[in-house]
Amino acid sequence: MVEYEGTTTRCCLCGKVIPTWGSKNPDPLRSDSDQRCCDECFTEKVIPARQVMVGQREEKMKKITVSLSEEFELWKLERIRDSFNAELGEESYSLEDVAQILLSDAIIEKVRTL
Numbered sequence: 023m024v025e026y027e028g029t030t031t032r033c034c035l036c037g038k039v040i041p042t043w044g045s046k047n048p049d050p051l052r053s054d055s056d057q058r059c060c061d062e063c064f065t066e067k068v069i070p071a072r073q074v075m076v077g078q079r080e081e082k083m084k085k086i087t088v089s090l091s092e093e094f095e096l097w098k099l100e101r102i103r104d105s106f107n108a109e110l111g112e113e114s115y116s117l118e119d120v121a122q123i124l125l126s127d128a129i130i131e132k133v134r135t136l
């Protein structure tokens with residue numbers, strides 16, 4: 023058994039006795055603030071777990087961003103429909119109508135630039 027100077031603690035992941043000073047934070051594998059882990063466990067277990075978490079967070083952010091931009095498109099479409107209808111003074115355009123008009127305009131615009 024190796025003796026360390028100063029205080030020692032036990033790696034919360036493998037149970038090895040390690041110096042407290044220089045021990046690592048095992049978050050997210052153990053979240054209690056007084057838990058520490060050794061260098062090997064940190065490299066082999068904690069870092070991969072953190073990378074997985076970052077990946078999941080990015081995936082979640084991507085989904086939120088996509089749904090936000092879809093909502094924004096819908097919001098823009100509703101504003102355009104409202105201004106069409108305000109101009110005509112009646113509720114004559116549906117969202118589908120507006121989408122059709124914008125789509126055909128976009129196609130006409132594309133044909134013009136060819």
Ligand SMILES: [Zn+2]
Pocket residue numbers: 033034035036037038059060061062063064
């Ligand atoms: Zn360990």
